[in-house]
Structure formats: C-alpha cells, structure tokens
Amino acid sequence: MLSPNRVGIEFYQNLGTLFYAIAIADRTVHTKELARLKEIIRESWLTVDDIEDRYNADAAYQIETVFDRLLENGKESGQCFEDFTKYYTEHLKLFTEQVKILIADTANSIAKSFSGTNKAELIILAKLALLLRD
Secondary structure, eight states, X not given: OOOHHHHHHHHHHHHHHHHHHHHTTTSOOOHHHHXXXXXHHHHTGXXXXXXXXXXXXXXXXXHXXXXXXXXXXXXXXXXXXXXXXXXXXXXXXXXXXXXXXXXXXXXXXXXXXXXXXXXXHHHHHHXXXXXXXX
C-alpha cells in the first residue's frame, strides 16, 4: 500500500503534467502562462493538504517541478494529457468536487493568461471538462 505522502506527491506531479499540457497546447509556453501557474500554486494549491515532499516543501510545488521538467524535455501536449487522463481514471477518489473545480479554474486561468484562450487550448480545455464531468 502506498503512503499518503507518496500518493499526494504523485497527485501533484500529475497535475503538473496536466497544466503543462494546457500551456503547451499551442506548441509554446509563454512566460505569462508559467507566471500565472506559479501564482495559482501559491494562492490556491498550497492549502489543499499538508503533504510535504522529501525536502519538507509543500507537495504542491511538485506541480511546478514537473511542469519545468516537461518544458525542458519538450514533451507534447497530447501525450501529457493522455498521461493525466490515465492517472485520473485510476485515482478517481482523489478528485473531489472541490479539487475538480480548482483544476478547471487553474487550467482556464493558464490558457487565458497570454492573449486569451486560443483554439488549441479550447480543445484541450473541452476534453478536460468532459473528463472532470464523469
């Protein structure tokens, strides 16, 4: 059985994957998108739980860490979204209504942060809305 810490860290890592998929949907991550993500992590995600990583930092910072790593490695949006979808369907109990709302709000905010939401972002946001609805 996995420890709550491990589950929490994987949870945030997968959110990082999702939010990266949103930001890179148009094949470019703009500095405003990354800045908005960091702002939302500090404003909203740090208060979700008390789980810490092995460095005693709030596990929510894993969102940013994974996002940065995916950006460095040039991962594609579609694969990242599929990875999140798989995690989501295998761990439905972690996604309360409140968390789903926060995920949707974060994703929309990232997409809107640079010149509004474009077509590629709208498509992935629609897929996310369908996923979270089930």
